[in-house]
Amino acid sequence: GENVEQHPSTLSVQEGDSAVIKCTYSDSASNYFPWYKQELGKGPQLIIDIRSNVGEKKDQRIAVTLNKTAKHFSLHITETQPEDSAVYFCAAFSNDYKLSFGAGTTVTVRA
Amino acid sequence: GAVVSQHPSWVICKSGTSVKIECRSLDFQATTMFWYRQFPKQSLMLMATSNEGSKATYEQGVEKDKFLINHASLTLSTLTVTSAHPEDSSFYICSYSGVIAANEQFFGPGTRLTVL
Numbered sequence: 001g002e003n004v005e006q007h008p009s010t011l012s013v014q015e016g017d018s019a020v021i022k023c024t025y026s027d028s029a030s031n032y033f034p035w036y037k038q039e040l041g042k043g044p045q046l047i048i049d050i051r052s053n054v055g056e057k058k059d060q061r062i063a064v065t066l067n068k069t070a071k072h073f074s075l076h077i078t079e080t081q082p083e084d085s086a087v088y089f090c091a092a093f094s095n096d097y098k099l100s101f102g103a104g105t106t107v108t109v110r111a
Numbered sequence: 112g113a114v115v116s117q118h119p120s121w122v123i124c125k126s127g128t129s130v131k132i133e134c135r136s137l138d139f140q141a142t143t144m145f146w147y148r149q150f151p152k153q154s155l156m157l158m159a160t161s162n163e164g165s166k167a168t169y170e171q172g173v174e175k176d177k178f179l180i181n182h183a184s185l186t187l188s189t190l191t192v193t194s195a196h197p198e199d200s201s202f203y204i205c206s207y208s209g210v211i212a213a214n215e216q217f218f219g220p221g222t223r224l225t226v227l
Binding site for chain 1: 160221
């Protein structure tokens with residue numbers, strides 16, 4: 001099955017700086033890569049996603065890049081704000097029709 | 112985005128009792144729903160896939176007789192934890208597949224189960 005690795009496990013940034021989270025996947029057949037934000041005690045919320053036919057996607061301060069050859073994808077948050085503090089999960093949708101999640105990154109934005 | 116609700120949001124029960132968690136899709140008729148479990152500071156682990164009108168498919172290592180799933184309608188799926196024990200204490204989250212693309216998943220707010 002699919003194996004998704006996510007780094008770093010924790011990330012502390014100064015407000016206004018950028019945050020980058022990186023993930024790798026193992027199944028070359030995976031074709032959909034969502035990113036979720038989870039606040040304490042709540043369910044994951046989809047913040048951005050990318051499909052295998054696209055290399056980059058941007059939505060305001062959030063962007064995701066995908067390198068299919070290297071099987072890497074990354075989340076970029078610019079101009080971070082305190083409300084960006086949360087746990088972020090990457091995931092990959094593989095040919096077994098399931099989402100495989102990374103271990104998560106706890107992002108803390110220091111005011 | 113799509114709206115998913117779960118009830119209850121939290122529950123505390125005694126060891127040996129059964130607990131039912133409901134998951135509803137409020138603006139979409141979902142043919143496929145997913146149940147996940149999340150332990151503190153860990154990632155989401157898929158427990159089972161729930162298909163409307165048919166038996167659920169459980170992941171390896173998940174006891175189907177302990178975690179009963181019923182997907183009786185296109186808007187409601189239930190997870191029943193039978194004879195709960197303290198090790199079943201966890202955060203249970205449901206999700207369902209999107210309309211436009213089957214691989215999109217939208218998650219409910221989760222249910223915190225504590226077994227004493």
